[in-house]
Amino acid sequence: MKTLYLALLFTPALCLSAGKPAQVTAQQFVNLQQGDAVFPGFRRAHAKGICISGEFHSNGQLAGYSKASLFNEGVTPFIGRLSIAGNNPTAPDLKSPVRSMALSFAISHTEQWRLAMNTPPVMAVADPHTFYQQIQAVQAGPAAIQQFLSEHPEASEFRAWAAQYQATGSFAAETYHSINAFYLVNSNGEQQAVRWAMQPTVAVPASALDGNDALQTEIASRIAGAPVVFNWVFTLAEPADDEDNPTKAWPENRRQVTAGQLILTGTTAQLEGDCHAINFDPLVLPSGIAATRDPILRARSAAYVESYRRRAKEQLDGALEGSNND
Template sequence: MLALGVAFSYTAGWLAPSRLSAQRIVDALQQNAGWHPGYRRNHAKGVCVSGYFESNGAAAAYSVARVFAQGRTPVIGRLAIPGGNPAAPDDSSPVRSLALRFDLPGGEQWRTGMNNMPVFVVATPQAFYEQLLAARPDPATHKPDPARLAAFFAAHPETGPFLAWAKTTRPSASFATQSYYGLDAFYFIDAAGRKHPVRWRVAPETADHTDAPAGPPSKDDLTDDLDRRLAQGPLRWHLLVTLGAPEDPTNDATRVWPAERPTIDAGTLVIEHAQDQASGPCRDVNYDPTVLPHGIAISDDPLLAARASAYADSYRRRTGEEAHVPGSAPAADATKASQP
C-alpha cells in the first residue's frame, strides 16, 4: 500500500518537482504575464471568428477525414496575438495566430492552432520552458533582460530560422493579410490506410498592401481592422497542404520542408463574422491541436503532446476561474511577475 502510494505520487510528479510538467509551463506563462483570471495563459488577447471551410475534395485522396470531402464544414476560430496579457498592444509582437475548430458531421472535430510564421521558435517542450524563463520580465524594468534572452538564443541554435523571420517581419496591421502555419507536422491517412506526412497552412486571398499602420499604432488595431474588413464582406484563406517526403523531419517544428514539396489547395476557409472573445463562441474552446478527426493523426513532433497537456491545464484554470471554483485563484506570489 505504501508502495502504491509512493508510485502514485511519483506518477503525479509530486516527488519530482523539477520534472517538466504542464503545470510548470503554465505557471511560467502566468508568472511572465501576470494573473488574468478567465483568460488563456498564452495568446490571451484575441477575437472570435466564425464561418466555414469549403472543401474542393482535392485532399480527399490523401485523407479520409470527412472535412476533405467536397462540401462545407462550419468553423469556429480565433485570431490572437501571443503572450499572456489580454491587454497587450497589438504591435508588441510580429506573431499573429489563427486557431480553428472544424465541426465535422457526426460530432468529430479538427482543431488546429496556427501562427503566422513558418517555423516555431524551439523544437522541444524543455526549450520552450527555458525560453519562458529567459523571457521573464525584470521586476525593475518590467521587461525581459536582453542579456538573458540573448544567452538563451545563443544556447539554442535551432531558434535561428525563427529569429531570421522575426527580424524581417514587422507587426502586421491586419489579421487578414497573414498566412498561418500549422507549425507541427501531422499525418494524413488515406482510404488504403497509408500515412502521408503533411504540414498545412492557410494563405490569405486578401493582398497585403499597407502592412505598416498609417499613424502610430493604436492598442487594438487588429480587431478594428478585422471589423472594418468583415463589414465589407467575408475574408478568405486557402488551406494549403504540403506533402512531405520520407526524409523530411516530422519531429522538428523549427525546420521547414524543402520548397519543392508538392502542395495541395484543399479548399477555402471563409470567415464571415467576428465576435468579442468574452462572449463569442471561441471563448470556451481549447484549441488543442491533437483533437483530430479520423483521417488525420499526430506525428512524432514532441511539441504536440506538450501543447495538448499545457493547453488542457490552461483551460482547466481559466474555466475554473470562470466558474469561481474553490482554489481557482493562484497563491499570491504567483500572481506577480517575479524572478525565478
C-alpha cells in the same frame, strides 16, 4: 492464483516507473506563461483575441490523402479566434511579435478538429523543456533572448524567419502556420506527413494602424465589409524530411496541395462569442488526421488543458458567485 493477484498489483508500479515527469511540468509551464498578474477566466497564453466564424470550402484535392470528411468537396462551417501572443487580454495589439489563428470544426458528435496556428513557420526549439527556457529568456528581456538564441543553434531557421518577417496591417494579411507536422491518414490507412498554412489573399501594409485594439478593429470592419479569404495550403513531406522536428522547415520544392478556401464571414468580441469557451488544443483531431511524435506537439495537450482547467474553474466560480448575488 495468489501469484497472479500479486502480479496484477504490480501493474500500477509499471505505469509509475514508465516515466516520471523529470523535467518541466504542465503546471510549471502554465505558471510561467501566466506570470504574476493573473487575468481570471482568460487564456494563460494568447489571452487577447477576437472570435471569428465562417466556412471552409473544400475543393476535394486532399480527399485522397485523408478520410476526414471536411476534405471531401463541400462546405464545413467553423468558429475560430484571431489572437496575439501574451498573457494580457488588454495588451496593445501591435506590440506582440506573434499573431495567431485558431479554428474549431464541430464536424459531428464524434468528429471534432481544433487547429492552433501561428505566424512563425518553425519553432526556435525542439522540445517543451527548452521551450520553457526560451519563454524565461523572452520574459527576461531582449538581451536574454539574444543570448538564448545564440546558445541554441537549432533556432537558426526561426532567427532567419524573424529577421525578415514584417508584421502586416491586418490579421487578414498574415500567413498562419501549423508549425508542427501531422499525418493525413486515408481510408486505406496510408499516412502522409504534412504541414499546412493559411495563406492570405490580400496584402495590407502596416503603416495605417493605430490604437490599442488596432488589429481587432481593423479585422471587424474588414469582415463587416466583405468576407476575408485564406487559401489552405498543405505541404507534403518526402521520406527524407523529419516530421518530428518543429525547428526545421522542409525544402521549398516539396509538393503543395491547396485543399480549399477558408472564408471568414463574422467577428464577435471574445467575451460575447463562442470561441472564448473553447480549448483550441491542436490534438483534438478527427479520424483521418493523426499526431506525429514531435515532442512540442505532444506537450501541447497537457499544457493547453492545464490553462483551460484554471480558467474554466475561474469562470465556474464567477458564475456561482454571480448567481448567489442575485
